Amino acid sequence: MKPINRREFLRTLGYGAASFAGAHLLSACNTFLPQTSPRPFEGEPDVEIRLTAKPGQVPIFPGAPTNVWRYEAVVQMGPAESIQTIPGSYLGPIFNLKTGTNLRVHFANELPEESVVHWHGLHVPDHADGHPRLAIPGSETYTYNFTVMDRAGTYWYHPHPHGITGPQVHRGLAGLFLIHDDQERALGLPDGDRDLPMVIQDRVFDAENQLVYDPSVMGMYGDRILVNGTPDYELDVDRGAYRLRLLNGSNARIYKLAWEDGTPLQVIGTEGGLLEAPIEKKVITLAPAQRLELWVDFGRWNAGETVSMVNLPSSAVGGDEGFPIFTAKVRESEREDARLLEVFPRHDALELGDAVNANEPRVFVLGMGMGMRWMINGRTFEMTDVARDERVRLGDAEVWEFVNQGMGGGMMGGMNQAHPMHIHGLQFKVLGRQVDPRGAQVYDSLKDGFVDAGWHDTVLVTPGERVRLLMRFTDFEGLYMYHCHNLEHEDMGMMRNYRVA
Numbered sequence: 001m002k003p004i005n006r007r008e009f010l011r012t013l014g015y016g017a018a019s020f021a022g023a024h025l026l027s028a029c030n031t032f033l034p035q036t037s038p039r040p041f042e043g044e045p046d047v048e049i050r051l052t053a054k055p056g057q058v059p060i061f062p063g064a065p066t067n068v069w070r071y072e073a074v075v076q077m078g079p080a081e082s083i084q085t086i087p088g089s090y091l092g093p094i095f096n097l098k099t100g101t102n103l104r105v106h107f108a109n110e111l112p113e114e115s116v117v118h119w120h121g122l123h124v125p126d127h128a129d130g131h132p133r134l135a136i137p138g139s140e141t142y143t144y145n146f147t148v149m150d151r152a153g154t155y156w157y158h159p160h161p162h163g164i165t166g167p168q169v170h171r172g173l174a175g176l177f178l179i180h181d182d183q184e185r186a187l188g189l190p191d192g193d194r195d196l197p198m199v200i201q202d203r204v205f206d207a208e209n210q211l212v213y214d215p216s217v218m219g220m221y222g223d224r225i226l227v228n229g230t231p232d233y234e235l236d237v238d239r240g241a242y243r244l245r246l247l248n249g250s251n252a253r254i255y256k257l258a259w260e261d262g263t264p265l266q267v268i269g270t271e272g273g274l275l276e277a278p279i280e281k282k283v284i285t286l287a288p289a290q291r292l293e294l295w296v297d298f299g300r301w302n303a304g305e306t307v308s309m310v311n312l313p314s315s316a317v318g319g320d321e322g323f324p325i326f327t328a329k330v331r332e333s334e335r336e337d338a339r340l341l342e343v344f345p346r347h348d349a350l351e352l353g354d355a356v357n358a359n360e361p362r363v364f365v366l367g368m369g370m371g372m373r374w375m376i377n378g379r380t381f382e383m384t385d386v387a388r389d390e391r392v393r394l395g396d397a398e399v400w401e402f403v404n405q406g407m408g409g410g411m412m413g414g415m416n417q418a419h420p421m422h423i424h425g426l427q428f429k430v431l432g433r434q435v436d437p438r439g440a441q442v443y444d445s446l447k448d449g450f451v452d453a454g455w456h457d458t459v460l461v462t463p464g465e466r467v468r469l470l471m472r473f474t475d476f477e478g479l480y481m482y483h484c485h486n487l488e489h490e491d492m493g494m495m496r497n498y499r500v501a
C-alpha cells in the first residue's frame with residue numbers, strides 16, 4: 001500500500017484550494033428528501049403496530065429447540081402486509097412500509113430486563129430514536145410516533161439498552177425494516193419472491209442447541225453462520241433476476257463476501273437506499289449493521305447447478321478461514337431475459353461546499369483506554385453527557401473524521417481492531433479514506449470490498465485509518481448517538497451522544 005501524504009489526501013477529498021473554492025464534490029440535486037412533515041404527525045396514524053419483545057423457543061437444529069428472545073408484531077391499523085413474519089425464525093417480522101407513512105408502534109417489553117427499540121438508519125425525532133435513556137423495564141410499553149421519511153431501502157431495528165445491547169441482539173432481537181417509494185418502483189427491480197432479505201449472523205451453540213454468549217474484548221464471534229435464522233441456508237432460484245438484501249446482523253464479525261466461482265457481484269444499494277448506478281465488485285466487505293443490496297441474474301448458471309456465497313479469509317478478527325454463507329440451487333427452468341438498468345435516478349442532496357466547517361472536520365479518535373475500555377476521544381459513554389465538541393447546529397452540514405489509532409493507540413494499541421462506526425438519525429456520504437501504511441493489514445485485506453458510494457449510516461474504520469464523512473443535521477433537534485456497532489465495543493463504552501440544537 002502506497003503511503004498517502006497529506007496533500008494528496010486533501011486533494012483526494014476535494015480539499016485542495018482550487019476545488020474547495022468552488023467545485024462541488026457531490027451533486028446538488030435536492031430531490032431525494034420526500035416532502036413529509038418533519039414533526040411528529042398529529043391524529044391517527046396510517047399504520048399502527050404492536051411490537052412485543054419476549055422469550056420464546058424456535059427449532060434451529062434437530063433435537064431440542066433453542067431458547068431465544070424475539071420480536072412479534074401485530075398490525076392494529078393499516079395494511080396487513082405492513083409486517084411479514086419469517087416462518088420458523090427467531091428474527092423479528094419484516095416491516096414493509098412506504099415513504100411518507102405515519103407510523104405508530106407500541107413497543108411492549110415482556111423481557112425480564114429493560115429494553116428499547118432503535119430504528120437503525122431512519123431519520124426520526126429523538127424521542128423515537130431508541131436512545132438508551134428511553135429504555136423501559138419489563139412489562140411496560142413505549143409508543144413510537146414518527147413519519148417514515150427515508151428513501152426506499154433496507155433498514156433494520158434492534159434493541160439499544162445501555163450495556164446489554166450485545167446479549168439482547170445475540171438472543172435473537174433484530175428485524176428488517178424495508179422502505180418502498182415510487183422512485184424505486186419505477187425501476188422495475190425484482191420484487192415479490194424475487195426480493196430476498198438475507199440477514200447474516202454468527203452464533204455459538206452448546207451441545208443442547210442453546211445459545212452461548214461469551215464475548216471477549218474483541219466482541220462476540222460465533223462458529224455457526226445463520227442466514228435469516230437458519231444454519232446451512234439454502235434457497236431454490238429460477239434462472240432470472242433477483243434482488244438480494246444483505247444485512248450483517250452479527251454482533252462483531254466483519255465479512256468479506258464473494259461468489260465461490262468468482263462471478264462478479266452487482267451492487268445496487270447501500271444502507272441509505274439505491275446507488276446512482278450499479279457497481280461491479282469481485283468481493284464486498286460487510287461490517288456489522290451494514291447493508292448492501294445485490295442484483296443477481298441466476299440465469300448465468302445452468303439448471304441444476306449450485307452456487308454459494310462464501311466468506312473469504314481476511315485480516316479482520318476471526319477472519320483467518322473462509323466458509324460458506326448460503327447456497328443457491330438453480331431450478332430446472334428457462335433462462336429469463338434479465339437486464340439491469342445502467343443508471344438509477346440521482347439522489348444526492350449534500351454538497352461539500354455546504355459544510356461550513358469543512359476546513360476543520362470534527363475529529364473523533366477511536367482507541368482503548370485504561371481498564372480495557374473502548375473510547376472515543378478519550379471518553380466512554382455516559383447516559384446524557386454531551387461534550388462541547390459533540391454539539392451541532394440544526395441545518396448545518398459537517399465533515400466528521402473518525403481516526404482509528406490501530407497499533408499506535410497507546411495501551412493495548414487499540415487492539416488493532418476495525419470499528420464499524422454508526423451515526424444515529426441520518427445518512428452520510430463517505431468523502432475519503434487515508435491509511436497509515438504501517439500496520440494496514442486489515443485495510444489491505446478488506447479495501448477491495450468497500451462500497452463507499454451512496455448513502456450510509458455505518459462505515460468501517462480499519463486500524464491506522466482516517467475516514468471522512470459528510471452529513472447534514474436536518475429537521476430534528478435533540479439527543480442522538482454515534483458509536484461503534486461492534487456491539488461488545490458499544491456495550492463496553494465506545495458510544496457517545498451528540499446534540500442537535
Ligand SMILES: [Cu+2]
Pocket residue numbers: 374418419420484485486489490494
Ligand atoms: Cu469498535
